[in-house]
Amino acid sequence: DAKTTQPTSMDCAEGRAANLPCNHSTISGNEYVYWYRQIHSQGPQYIIHGLKNNETNEMASLIITEDRKSSTLILPHATLRDTAVYYCTVRVLLAGNMLTFGGGTRLMVKP
Amino acid sequence: KAGVTQTPRYLIKTRGQQVTLSCSPISGHRSVSWYQQTPGQGLQFLFEYFSETQRNKGNFPGRFSGRQFSNSRSEMNVSTLELGDSALYLCASSPGASGTFLNEKLFFGSGTQLSVL
Numbered sequence: 001d002a003k004t005t006q007p008t009s010m011d012c013a014e015g016r017a018a019n020l021p022c023n024h025s026t027i028s029g030n031e032y033v034y035w036y037r038q039i040h041s042q043g044p045q046y047i048i049h050g051l052k053n054n055e056t057n058e059m060a061s062l063i064i065t066e067d068r069k070s071s072t073l074i075l076p077h078a079t080l081r082d083t084a085v086y087y088c089t090v091r092v093l094l095a096g097n098m099l100t101f102g103g104g105t106r107l108m109v110k111p
Numbered sequence: 112k113a114g115v116t117q118t119p120r121y122l123i124k125t126r127g128q129q130v131t132l133s134c135s136p137i138s139g140h141r142s143v144s145w146y147q148q149t150p151g152q153g154l155q156f157l158f159e160y161f162s163e164t165q166r167n168k169g170n171f172p173g174r175f176s177g178r179q180f181s182n183s184r185s186e187m188n189v190s191t192l193e194l195g196d197s198a199l200y201l202c203a204s205s206p207g208a209s210g211t212f213l214n215e216k217l218f219f220g221s222g223t224q225l226s227v228l
Contacts, residue, residue, distance in 0.1 A: 036217075041221070042219075042221050043115070043201050043203070043219030043220050043221050043222055044154070044201070044203075044217075044219045045219070046216040046217060046218070049216075087154070098144075098156045098159065098167055098169065099144070099146070099154065099156060099203075099217060100153070100154060100155060100156060101148075101153045101154035102153050103153060104153075
């Protein structure tokens with residue numbers, strides 16, 4: 001599996017966009033990038049995933065670089081409820097639901 | 112729809128004991144996977160069950176086992192508990208409808224916090 005690297009922590013002002021980077025320089029061609037977040041004392045929550053193209057849903061946007069070695073999760077208008085640990089991970093092809101998270105980025109949204 | 116339900120929420124055991132954790136997936140979901148989360152190791156995959164069969168297994172000792180019932184509910188068991196087994200144990204379910212299972216979102220429960228003394 002490709003390894004991912006994320007900053008340990010980030011701050012964001014409420015109402016502003018939060019841009020969370022992830023490095024996955026060893027990603028292979030068939031591996032998808034997934035983002036989850038975990039709010040304190042809850043289980044992880046799926047946010048978004050993508051292969052090559054940029055993706056957007058009701059929660060966030062995912063920007064993947066052309067060489068696929070890095071990606072950025074964008075929360076367009078961060079709220080206090082977005083304070084959480086954000087995990088970027090790579091899913092191995094045909095590996096079922098094996099999911100592994102590293103340390104993630106602790107995002108603190110401040111008023 | 113009700114979410115993924117895990118019981119109990121908290122558990123305290125002593126070394127050498129065994130423990131059984133329960134997970135009820137979202138109605139209609141056929142795949143259930145289990146994870147161990149610790150501050151030092153992050154989230155690690157334990158095993159996945161689909162239609163009562165173990166489909167994948169992570170790199171954990173044989174003391175960790177699981178099963179899935181015909182109604183998709185799942186249990187995991189840890190025997191001969193060690194101090195290092197203290198962790199948050201998470202269960203996740205997914206529909207299991209896709210052949211490759213690659214693009215399925217996982218829906219997690221809130222976990223069982225196990226403390227081994």
